[in-house]
Amino acid sequence: MDKIYEGGCRCGAVRYKVEGAPQIVGLCHCAECRKETGSAFLHYADWPMDRFSVEGRYETYDGRSFCPRCGGTLFHLSEEESRAEIAIASLDAAPSAFTPHREGWIKRRESWLTACPEAEQFKEDPV
Template sequence: MATEIIRAGGCLCGDVRYSVRGDPFKSGLCHCADCRKVTGSAFLAYADWRPAQFEYSGKVQTYRGRSFCPNCGSRLFSRNERQVEIYIGTLDSVPSGIAPIDEGWIIRREPWQRPIEAASQHEKDVPPHSE
């Protein structure tokens, strides 16, 4: 019997901790303007799990669906009734072993950044994945 993978992560100061069980159903990079602002970088690396696979402890603040630590400001995850999107950079294990399967908003990808060869390329939004 295989052991279920549990990945843990949290914020810079340690006030917020989370864990996700199993593998994500979706992962990728997003180059849209919102994700660039959220990360302060050229893209957001993310992976999505179902809400039943996710737990967290600590106090978070949320702005437009994105949760962050009110103490240190680390952006951690976005969640709704269908999915929890973890910002890969907040996982404890590095490298995480999670490869992007989609790359979205490539029309905004920086010219110095190469496409992820194994990932599906989408000019704008990545289409939703079915269960």
């Protein structure tokens, strides 16, 4: 049986589940992800849509979904609706099992951050 990971927003109004191992785990240093997270990068993981479920009302701006009550960053559902990109920090459990294997927009990575040793590096968006 596949492991189920649960997460949600800060206030608990939106809850989601993803099942099994993610297809992709990465870090993104682009300006949009920085603004979305209020941090130097976004740690994310992608699951197929058929392994993702959500309960509660969420809002979406420019493809990025969040809780309208507390503003918590949650996920990005792909335009073709084939994958759910989860903001790993929104998982209930610490994301230590999700080591990034790719790192995008490294040309914007802060000089005080080092590259993830096991991650493939991309100057901009991963191909």
